[in-house]
Amino acid sequence: MPTGVAIRDVRTQLFDAAERVLLRDGAAALTSRAVTEEAGCAKGVLHRHFTDFDAFLCELILDRVGGIDARGATLVAAAGTGSLVDRLTDALTGLFSPVALALVSLITFRDGLRARLRAAGRPGVTVLAQGTAMVIAYLGAERDAGRLAPGTDLDTLALSLVGTGHLLFAGRDEGPPARAEVRRVVESVVAPALPR
Structure with a gap:
């Protein structure tokens, strides 16, 4: 995954990716890796913006x-x-x-x-x-x-x-x-x- 590339509106991109994974694969498949892969960004991007995955999911909801x-x-x-x-x-x-x-x-x-x-x-x-x-x-x-x-x-x-x-x-x-x-x-x- 390339680094140093600015991502516009990270929250929206990650939230939309999480929705797609959730709809396609269900709650059991929703992981930070699945979300970042779906969003096309490095896994660290999610953790730079949210303290952990449950914090991310809470903000999504x-x-x-x-x-x-x-x-x-x-x-x-x-x-x-x-x-x-x-x-x-x-x-x-x-x-x-x-x-x-x-x-x-x-x-x-x-x-x-x-x-x-x-x-x-x-x-x-x-x-x-x-x-x-x-x-x-x-x-x-x-x-x-x-x-x-x-x-x-x-x-x-x-x-x-x-x-x-x-x-x-x-x-x-x-x-x-x-x-x-x-x-x-x-x-x-x-x-x-x-x-x-």
Whole structure:
């Protein structure tokens, strides 16, 4: 591997390489060597920017979770408009992208990574926790807009949606479920909370 060659935006290059390895080969194959080989750089590059591999993986997950936070803000801003069921269907479909599902597997696979995420204030399975927080915020805005019953238990409803969504999307060799299937599940979970 050549040395002395400047690499532009090292973090992005390494994070993108890690995603490709994770999607192609799974969590067990994700090593610092696999990432740097995929990125086309020397192994030392990763260790110059991160204290160890779990620190790198923690930063990767925190970076990707930022996208969930941004989508959540857009979702909350749209509360009170359009179809609540359609918005939740789209939110779950966006949340359970192939990368997000691979990150969930990675978090459950590596004990050291979960410890790092806890230390960073992101306990649990971070992707699912942030997705749940996004749905809770949206449901709260919809309840405030009068589109959900006043006594709706937002936490339980969000956990039901995210948990069911994860089961619907995870482990499917034939690709993600059809939108109609996701919508049907969302509609059945949300129906009891809609105002009578």
